[in-house]
Amino acid sequence: MIGRLNHVAIAVPDLDAAIATYRDVLGAKVSKPVAQPAHGVTVVFIELPNTKIELLHPLGEKSPIQGFLDKNATGGIHHVCYEVEDILAARDKLKAEGMRVLGDGEPKIGAHDKPVLFLHPKDFNGTLVELEQA
Numbered sequence: 190m191i192g193r194l195n196h197v198a199i200a201v202p203d204l205d206a207a208i209a210t211y212r213d214v215l216g217a218k219v220s221k222p223v224a225q226p227a228h229g230v231t232v233v234f235i236e237l238p239n240t241k242i243e244l245l246h247p248l249g250e251k252s253p254i255q256g257f258l259d260k261n262a263t264g265g266i267h268h269v270c271y272e273v274e275d276i277l278a279a280r281d282k283l284k285a286e287g288m289r290v291l292g293d294g295e296p297k298i299g300a301h302d303k304p305v306l307f308l309h310p311k312d313f314n315g316t317l318v319e320l321e322q323a
C-alpha cells in the first residue's frame with residue numbers, strides 16, 4: 190500500500206524563525222510560505238535530495254495543529270506523509286482493518302494539489318500519518 194515518503198512535517202511556533210534556521214543555518218532551499226486555509230495551516234516546503242520537510246504554522250482560529258503546539262511549545266515533528274497509488278482504495282482497506290480515518294473520510298486537496306487523508310496517530314504508534322495520492 191504505502192510507497193515513497195513524500196514529506197515529514199514539523200509544526201513550528203515561529204515560521205519566520207524556522208525558515209531562517211533551515212535557510213541560513215542548514216543551507217536548505219526553502220519555498221515561500223503558502224496559506225492553506227482549507228487545512229488551517231500555512232506551509233513551507235524544504236526540498237531535500239530524497240524527500241521534503243514541511244514546516245507548518247497554524248492559520249485561523251480552528252487550526253488542527255494548535256493543540257499540538259499548545260502541548261509542544263517549541264514545536265515538533267507533526268506527521269509523516271506516505272504516497273499511495275490509489276487513495277480511495279487505501280482508505281477503504283484501512284477502514285476495513287479498523288483504522289481511523291480523520292475528518293469525514295473524504296480526501297481533501299493537499300499542498301501538492303493531490304488528494305490527501307489523515308490517519309489517527311493512536312492507530313500508528315503515536316504518529317499522525319498523512320496519505321497523498323501519488
Ligand SMILES: CC[C@H](C(=O)O)C(=O)SCCNC(=O)CCNC(=O)[C@H](O)C(C)(C)COP(=O)(O)OP(=O)(O)OC[C@H]1O[C@@H](n2cnc3c(N)ncnc32)[C@H](O)[C@@H]1OP(=O)(O)O
Pocket residue numbers: 198225228230232243245253254256257266267268270291292298299300301305307309310311315316317319
Ligand atoms: C496543506 C495540507 C498539508 C499537506 O498536504 O501536507 C498538511 O499536512 S495539513 C496538516 C494539518 N492538518 C492535520 O493535521 C489534519 C489531521 N489532524 C487532526 O485532525 C488533528 O491534528 C488530530 C485529530 C490528529 C489531533 O487533534 P488535537 O490535538 O486537537 O486532538 P487531541 O488533543 O484529542 O489529540 C488526540 C490524541 O492524539 C495526540 N496527537 C495529536 N496530534 C498528534 C500528532 N501530530 N502526532 C501524534 N499524536 C498526536 C494527542 O496528544 C492526543 O493524545 P492523548 O494521549 O490522548 O493526549
Ligand SMILES: [Co+2]
Pocket residue numbers: 196198243268270319
Ligand atoms: Co503534510
